[in-house]
Amino acid sequence: MAHSYTPGLRVSEHTVIRRERRLPIKGEVLVARGDRVRANDPVARTLLPGNVQTVNVANLLGCDPVDVPKVLALSIGAALAKGDVIAKRKGMFGFGESKVPSPVSGVLESCSEVTGQVILREPPMPIEVDAYIDGVVVEVMEGEGVVVEAPAAFVQGIFGVGGETNGELAVAVGGPSEKLTAERLTPDLRGKVVIGGSYVSFDLLKKAVSLGVKAVIVGGFDDRDLRELMGYDLGVAITGTENIGLTLVLTEGFGHMPMADRTFRLLSGLAGKPASVSGATQIRAGVLRPEIVVPLAAESLARADDRRSLGMEIGSLIRGIREPFFGRIGKVAELPPELAALETEAHVRVLAAEFDGKVSVVPRANVELIEG
Amino acid sequence: MIEKKANGAPPVMLDSRVRSILATDCGSTTTKAILIEQKDGHYRLVVRGEAPTTVEAPFEDVTRGVLNAVKEVEELCGRTLLDGDRIITPQEGDRGVDLYLSTSSAGGGLQMMVSGVVKSMTGESAQRAALGAGAIVMDVIAANDGRRPHEKIQRIRSLRPDMILLSGGVDGGTVAHVVELAELLVAADPKARLGSQFSLPVVYAGNKDARHLVEERLGPHVALSVTDNLRPTLEHENLGPARQEIHELFMEHVMQHAPGYPKLLSWTHVPVMPTPGAVGLIIEKIAKREGITVIGVDIGGATTDVFSVFQDVFNRTVSANLGMSYSISNVMAEAGLPNILRWVPFDVDERDLRNRIKNKMIRPTTIPQTLEELAIEQAISREALRLAFEQHKSLAVGLKGVQQERTISDTFAQTHSGATLVNLAHLDLLVGSGGVLSHAPRRVQSALMMIDAFLPEGFTELAVDSIFMMPQLGVLSTVHEQAAAEVFDRDCLIRLGTVIAPVGRGKEGQSCLKVRVEGPDGVKEAEVRYGDMALLPLPEDGEARVKVTADPERGFDLGAGKGKPVTREVRGGVVGLVIDARGRQPFELPADPKKRIERLRMWNKTLGIYPKEL
Numbered sequence: 001m002a003h004s005y006t007p008g009l010r011v012s013e014h015t016v017i018r019r020e021r022r023l024p025i026k027g028e029v030l031v032a033r034g035d036r037v038r039a040n041d042p043v044a045r046t047l048l049p050g051n052v053q054t055v056n057v058a059n060l061l062g063c064d065p066v067d068v069p070k071v072l073a074l075s076i077g078a079a080l081a082k083g084d085v086i087a088k089r090k091g092m093f094g095f096g097e098s099k100v101p102s103p104v105s106g107v108l109e110s111c112s113e114v115t116g117q118v119i120l121r122e123p124p125m126p127i128e129v130d131a132y133i134d135g136v137v138v139e140v141m142e143g144e145g146v147v148v149e150a151p152a153a154f155v156q157g158i159f160g161v162g163g164e165t166n167g168e169l170a171v172a173v174g175g176p177s178e179k180l181t182a183e184r185l186t187p188d189l190r191g192k193v194v195i196g197g198s199y200v201s202f203d204l205l206k207k208a209v210s211l212g213v214k215a216v217i218v219g220g221f222d223d224r225d226l227r228e229l230m231g232y233d234l235g236v237a238i239t240g241t242e243n244i245g246l247t248l249v250l251t252e253g254f255g256h257m258p259m260a261d262r263t264f265r266l267l268s269g270l271a272g273k274p275a276s277v278s279g280a281t282q283i284r285a286g287v288l289r290p291e292i293v294v295p296l297a298a299e300s301l302a303r304a305d306d307r308r309s310l311g312m313e314i315g316s317l318i319r320g321i322r323e324p325f326f327g328r329i330g331k332v333a334e335l336p337p338e339l340a341a342l343e344t345e346a347h348v349r350v351l352a353a354e355f356d357g358k359v360s361v362v363p364r365a366n367v368e369l370i371e372g
Numbered sequence: 373m374i375e376k377k378a379n380g381a382p383p384v385m386l387d388s389r390v391r392s393i394l395a396t397d398c399g400s401t402t403t404k405a406i407l408i409e410q411k412d413g414h415y416r417l418v419v420r421g422e423a424p425t426t427v428e429a430p431f432e433d434v435t436r437g438v439l440n441a442v443k444e445v446e447e448l449c450g451r452t453l454l455d456g457d458r459i460i461t462p463q464e465g466d467r468g469v470d471l472y473l474s475t476s477s478a479g480g481g482l483q484m485m486v487s488g489v490v491k492s493m494t495g496e497s498a499q500r501a502a503l504g505a506g507a508i509v510m511d512v513i514a515a516n517d518g519r520r521p522h523e524k525i526q527r528i529r530s531l532r533p534d535m536i537l538l539s540g541g542v543d544g545g546t547v548a549h550v551v552e553l554a555e556l557l558v559a560a561d562p563k564a565r566l567g568s569q570f571s572l573p574v575v576y577a578g579n580k581d582a583r584h585l586v587e588e589r590l591g592p593h594v595a596l597s598v599t600d601n602l603r604p605t606l607e608h609e610n611l612g613p614a615r616q617e618i619h620e621l622f623m624e625h626v627m628q629h630a631p632g633y634p635k636l637l638s639w640t641h642v643p644v645m646p647t648p649g650a651v652g653l654i655i656e657k658i659a660k661r662e663g664i665t666v667i668g669v670d671i672g673g674a675t676t677d678v679f680s681v682f683q684d685v686f687n688r689t690v691s692a693n694l695g696m697s698y699s700i701s702n703v704m705a706e707a708g709l710p711n712i713l714r715w716v717p718f719d720v721d722e723r724d725l726r727n728r729i730k731n732k733m734i735r736p737t738t739i740p741q742t743l744e745e746l747a748i749e750q751a752i753s754r755e756a757l758r759l760a761f762e763q764h765k766s767l768a769v770g771l772k773g774v775q776q777e778r779t780i781s782d783t784f785a786q787t788h789s790g791a792t793l794v795n796l797a798h799l800d801l802l803v804g805s806g807g808v809l810s811h812a813p814r815r816v817q818s819a820l821m822m823i824d825a826f827l828p829e830g831f832t833e834l835a836v837d838s839i840f841m842m843p844q845l846g847v848l849s850t851v852h853e854q855a856a857a858e859v860f861d862r863d864c865l866i867r868l869g870t871v872i873a874p875v876g877r878g879k880e881g882q883s884c885l886k887v888r889v890e891g892p893d894g895v896k897e898a899e900v901r902y903g904d905m906a907l908l909p910l911p912e913d914g915e916a917r918v919k920v921t922a923d924p925e926r927g928f929d930l931g932a933g934k935g936k937p938v939t940r941e942v943r944g945g946v947v948g949l950v951i952d953a954r955g956r957q958p959f960e961l962p963a964d965p966k967k968r969i970e971r972l973r974m975w976n977k978t979l980g981i982y983p984k985e986l
Contacts, residue, residue: 052559054521065548109559114585115552117521119559159734223726235702236693237733253734254727283698283736322738323745326731344746345813345983348739366738 008319008368009156009251009289011263017152017293018138021129022145024048033140037131037148039166039276044129044145050122053104058116060100061089065116072118073099074108081105086118132164133276134295150295153270155251155263157217160279160290161230161239162247166193167214169267169275169294173197176264179256180204180218189213193275193292195267198258200248202228209245215277217249217267217292219327220257240280240288247279249290257327260319262370270294312369318353322366329370330355388413392469393855394445394453395844396438397647398425398476398636400674401737403434405441406841407449407469408848408859415855417863420839421445426632427478433632434478435639459639471852474640475843477647478630481675482506482622483565485533487513487557488603489540489549492772494578497603498539500687500767501577501611505618506649507535508675508692513556515540515549521556528560534626536562536572536594537614538586541579543604550578554589561593570629571595573621577602577614595625609771622646642851648677648690650846654860655679655803656686657849661857664800667826669757670842671806673697673736676756678764682793687768691760696753696808697736704729707755714961715751715824717972718744718986746813747986750821753808757825765792796829797875797931803865805837816907816979819868819947829875829956830931831922831940834868834947867914869945873952874928878902883925884953891918898951905975906951911944918942920949950979 027046031037057072058065071087074080080102087100102108106122131137135150170192172184180196185204190212200208200218202225208216227233229244251259275294282288312318312332320328334352340361341347349364393408393415403425407418421444426437439457446453452467453460460468484507488494491514502509510531513524538557540550557574564572574594576586583598590596600613623643627633637644645653648670655668659681668679674695679688693702704712709722716725728748732738740746769792804810804822812818818836822828841864849856874885880903889896889908900906910918923937924930930938942949954975962968976982 049561052522052525054525054556054559110555112551112555115548115555117552117555119555121559159730222723223730224723226730233701233705234730235705236699237701254730255724281734283734321735322731322741323728324742342740343742344740346739346746346811363739363741366741368735 008370009158010154011156011260011266011370012154013266014296015152015154016149017133017135017154017295018147018149019132019293020145020147021132022141023129024127026143029140029143029146031137031140031146033137035137037135037137039131039134039274041131042128043131043137043148045126047124047126050106050124051104052109053106053120053122054117055086055100055103055120056115056117057087057100057111061087061098063089063116066113068111068113068116068118072108072111076108076110078108079106080108080120086120132166132278133293134274150293152296153266153294155217155267155292157249157251157281157290157292158253159237159239160247160249160281161226161242162215162244162279163240163242164276164278164280165214165247166274166276168192169195169271169273171195171268171271176219176259176261180216182207185211185213187211193217193277195264195271197264199256201225205229205246205248213246215247215249215279217251217277219250219252219259220255221248221250223254226254237281237283239282240278242279247277247290249277249279249292252327253321255326260329260370267292267294312351312364317370318367319370320353320355320362320366321368322363325353325355325360325362325366328355333359388854390470390852390855392463393471393473393848393852394442394459394469395472395841395848396441396474397841397843398427398434398437398474398478399647399672400478400481401425403437403441403478404840404844405438405445406844407445407453408855410855414862415858417841417859419445419448420841421448425478427630431631433635434476434630435632435635438474438636461641471641472639473642473844473847473851474636475645475647475650475847476627476633476636481508481648482618482626482646483508483510483534484537484618485510485513485528485531485562486537487539487553488578489515489553491517493606494539494541494603496767496769496772497609497611498537498577498614500609501539501602501614502537502618503688503690503767504611504649504652504686505615505622506646506652506688507618508690513553515552524556525560528557528562532563532565534565534573535618535621536574537618538574538576538590539578539602539614541582541601542606543580543601545579545581547579547582547585550582551585551589554586558589558593564625564629570625573597573625575599575614575617575621577617580604595621597621607771619643619645619649642847645843645847645850647843648688650843651677651805652679652686652688652846654842654846654849654856656681657853657857658801658803658860659686662801665795665798666801666803667761667794667799668803668842669760669805669809669822670840671696671753671756671760671804671808673807674699676760676806678760680764680768680794682768682795682798685768685793687764687793689760689764689767691756691763694756694760696749696756696806697732700736700752701729701733703752703756703759706759712751712755714968715754715972716748717969717976718747719965719969720748743982743984743986747982749808750812750817753821754825757821761826765794768793796827796832799828799832801833801835802826802828803835803837805840805842807840809836810838810840814981815866815868816947817981819871819950820975820979820981823871823873823950823952827873827956827959828871829873830929831870831872831920831938831942833870833943834945834950835865836868837864838866839864865914867943867945868947869910869949870920870942871950871952872920872922872930873954873956874922874924874930875956876924876928876934877955877958878925878927884928885922885924885930885951887923887949887951888921889918889949890920892916900951900953902953902955903971904953905978906953907947907979908949908951910942910948912946913944916944918944922951
C-alpha cells in the first residue's frame with residue numbers, strides 16, 4: 001500500500017508557475033525566449049486544415065465512377081468558390097447540360113474513380129494560443145508553442161467548469177463560511193474574478209453571468225444546480241470547454257462547503273491583483289484540477305516556497321473528503337500501522353484524527369493532506 | 373517444452389519445470405502483482421502486492437509501478453525477486469522467478485474506432501472483433517449510420533484513437549462502399565492518440581476484392597495491415613484473424629509508444645495482453661472446460677466489462693463510462709436517480725444523494741466509512757451492472773441480415789435474425805469481479821448485488837474473483853494452462869453458492885415454491901412465498917456437492933416448465949442457497965417508497981446483508 005492517503009490540493013502563497021502553451025498542430029511561434037508577455041497576448045498561431053465535404057459526382061450526373069475525371073470542370077488542386085461548377089455533363093443526344101455546383105468555397109482536393117466522389121476542402125481556419133498568465137517566455141518549442149513562467153500565488157480547486165479566463169480578484173463575502181448573496185453581487189464586479197465563500201446558487205451564478213463576471217471561486221455548489229447550468233447531467237469529469245458565460249471553480253466539493261481558511265485568506269489578501277483562472281478538470285488519467293494563478297512581482301521569486309508534501313505524519317493538517325467528516329479540517333493524532341474494522345465491516349488502513357478537539361477514526365483514503 | 377520469445381529475450385520453459393511465476397496487471401490506477409509457486413506438484417498463489425500505476429506524469433514509466441508492486445510482493449513473501457531494477461529470471465535457488473508475464477489497461481487501455489459498410493452487419497461484426505480483442509470502441513462509422521460524410525470526417529478527426537479497424541462488404545460483393553470509407557479516412561487524416569508523429573495503425577478486414585484499392589488509398593498515409601475479411605459471407609463471421617492482428621498491432625505500435633512499455637515488453641516472457649482480453653480468455657476457458665454457459669462481469673472505477681459464453685459463442689462488451697469512481701456520476705446520468713434510489717433501504721434526500729455521488733467522482737479514491745454510505749454505493753453498483761448487462765445483451769447477438777429457414781412454429785415465436793444470445797434461463801455460472809464485488813465486506817452483499825442487477829432465472833451458480841487476478845491468470849493460460857487452471861480453481865474463484873429464481877408472477881404472500889436440500893448435514897426444507905427471499909446453508913467448500921429439489925407452484929417455471937419440479941446437484945458455497953421468489957418477467961419493486969423500503973429491509977434481514985438495520 002504505497003499510497004494510502006490522498007495527496008492534497010495545492011494552496012501556495014509563493015511558487016513558480018510554468019505553463020506550456022502548445023498549438024494543436026504545428027504552426028508559428030510569435031514570441032521569443034525572454035519576452036515578457038501579458039495573459040491575453042497571443043504567443044503562437046497556426047492554420048487548422050479546413051473542413052472536408054464530399055460530393056458524389058457519379059450519382060449526381062448519373063455517370064460511371066470511372067468517368068468522373070472526364071466530367072470534372074476543374075482540375076485537382078484548383079481553388080473554387082461556393083456555387084462554382086465542379087462537374088458537368090451533356091444530356092442525351094447533346095441536349096441540355098447537368099451541372100454540379102460546389103457546396104462550399106475551398107479547393108478541389110481529389111476525386112475517386114471507384115466511388116465517383118469528389119472531395120472538397122474548405123479554407124483553413126486560423127487559431128491562436130495566448131499566454132494565459134502574465135509572465136516571461138522561458139522556452140520556445142519551435143513551431144509548437146512556448147512555456148510561460150511567473151512567480152505567483154497558486155490555488156488548486158477540486159472541480160471546475162468553463163475554460164481559461166482572467167480578471168482582477170475581488171472578494172464578495174465577509175468570510176469563508178458565508179454564502180454569496182444577491183446584495184453583494186454588484187455591477188462593479190464586471191470583468192472580475194469573484195471570491196464567494198462557501199456556496200453559490202444557480203440563480204446567483206446566472207446573475208453573475210449577466211453582470212459580466214469572469215469567474216466565480218466558491219467552496220461548494222449543488223450538483224442539481226450544475227445540471228441546470230450545463231443543461232445535462234455531467235457524466236464524466238472532463239471539463240474546460242463549456243460555454244456557460246463564466247468559469248466556476250469549487251475549492252472544496254459539492255454541497256455547502258466553507259472554503260478552507262487558508263485558501264480564503266490567501267485569495268482575499270490578493271484582492272485587486274490580476275488573476276488567471278482555468279476551470280479545466282480531468283480526474284482520470286493525469287489528474288488535471290482547476291486553478292487560480294495570481295502572478296506576483298519578479299522580486300518575490302526569491303521567496304518561492306515550493307514545499308511539497310513529504311507524507312503524512314502525526315500533527316499533519318488534514319481535510320476530511322468523505323462523509324461523515326466531509327470538509328472538516330483536523331490534525332493527525334495517530335497513525336496505527338495495522339488494519340482496522342470500520343462500521344461497514346471493511347478492514348482498511350485508518351488514522352486517528354482530531355476534528356474540533358474530538359478524536360475520531362477515519363480511513364486514510366478519506367482524508368487529504370493540506371499542502372503548501 | 374522450451375519456447376523462444378519473438379523479441380529475442382531468453383528462452384523460457386513452459387512446462388512443469390516452471391517453479392515460480394510472477395504476473396502483473398497494470399491497471400489505470402493500480403498495478404497488481406501476484407506470485408505463484410509450485411508446491412507438491414501443484415501451483416498456488418503465494419502473495420499479492422500492489423502499487424500506484426506510474427504511466428502518467430511525474431513518472432511516465434509504467435515499470436516504476438511494476439517494480440514497486442513487485443517490491444511489496446518481495447516484502448510479503450520474504451524472497452528476493454529483484455536485482456536493482458531487474459526482475460531475476462530464471463529462478464536461481466531462492467532468488468527470482470522462472471516466468472514473468474503482464475497485462476495492461478493503463479493509460480486508458482486500447483481505444484479503437486471501427487467502421488463497416490452496414491452498421492448492423494459489418495459494423496457490428498467489426499465492433500465485436502475489436503471488443504473481443506480487449507478494446508474500447510469509441511465510435512462505429514458506417515456508410516448508413518445517418519451522418520453526412522463531412523460529419524463522419526469531423527468525428528474521425530476529433531477521436532484520436534490508438535487504432536482503426538476498417539471492414540465492409542462480403543467477399544465478392546461490391547467494393548465501392550468500403551473504398552468510400554477508406555477515402556473518408558484519408559480525407560480525415562486521423563492522428564494517433566499517443567503522438568501525432570506516429571503513423572496510425574489501421575487494420576483492413578473487409579471485402580478481399582477491395583484490398584488493393586484500400587491499399588492504394590490508405591497505404592501512403594497510415595500503418596496499414598491487411599487481414600482476412602471478418603464477415604466473408606452474410607452467414608459467417610470470422611473474427612479470429614482481425615482480433616489477432618489487433619493484438620499484434622497493439623504490441624508493435626500502441627504499447628511501444630506508451631511510457632515505459634518498451635522496457636516492460638523486454639522483461640516479459642510472452643507478449644503483454646490488454647487486460648480485458650486476458651479476462652475474456654479465462655472466462656472462455658472456464659466455459660469450455662466445464663461445458664457450461666457463463667457470464668463474467670468486471671466492474672472497475674472507470675469501466676465495466678461484461679463477458680459471456682452462450683451457444684459456444686464468446687462475446688465481450690465494455691461500457692466505457694460505467695464504473696464506481698471516475699464514472700460513478702455517469703451511472704447516475706444514464707440510470708436516472710429514481711433507479712438508484714429504488715435500491716436504497718432508507719429515505720435519502722435527492723439533493724444530498726446527487727452531491728454525494730459527485731463528491732465521489734471528484735475524490736475517486738475514497739471509501740464508504742458508514743453503513744449508509746456503503747448501502748448507497750452498492751445501490752449505484754446495481755445500476756452500473758444492470759446497464760452494462762443491457763448493453764452486453766444488445767451486442768451479444770446472432771448475425772443480422774442472415775436469411776433464415778423458418779418453420780411455422782418459428783413464425784409464431786416471432787424470432788428474428790440478430791436476437792440476443794444471452795438467455796438467463798440457460799445461465800449456469802455468473803462470475804463477478806472488481807472492487808465493489810471482490811471487496812464487499814460480506815460475500816452475501818456481492819451475491820445480492822449480482823442477483824438484483826442480472827436477475828438470473830432458474831438455477832444459477834454465483835462466484836466472485838477473490839482478489840481480482842483473472843487478468844494475470846488469463847495471460848498465464850496462454851502459456852501454462854495447468855498453472856492457470858490450478859490457481860483459478862483454488863485461489864481465485866470464490867464459490868458463493870446458487871440462486872434459485874422461479875420465472876412467473878404471483879400475489880404477494882401466496883406460496884411460490886418448496887425447496888429441499890439433501891447434503892452431508894442432513895435434509896433441510898423451506899417453503900417460500902411470492903415476494904420473499906430465503907437463504908439455506910450449503911457446505912462452504914466449493915468442491916462439495918448437494919442435491920437440491922425445487923418444486924414451484926403452478927404458474928412458476930424453473931426451466932422444466934410451469935409447475936414442474938427440478939432436481940439438481942449444486943456446488944457448495946460460502947453464502948449458501950439463495951431462494952429468490954420476488955418474481956421474474958417482470959421483476960418489480962413496490963412503487964410506494966414506504967413499502968419498497970420495508971421490502972428491501974426485509975430481504976436484507978433475511979439474507980444477513982448488513983450488520984444492523986439501516
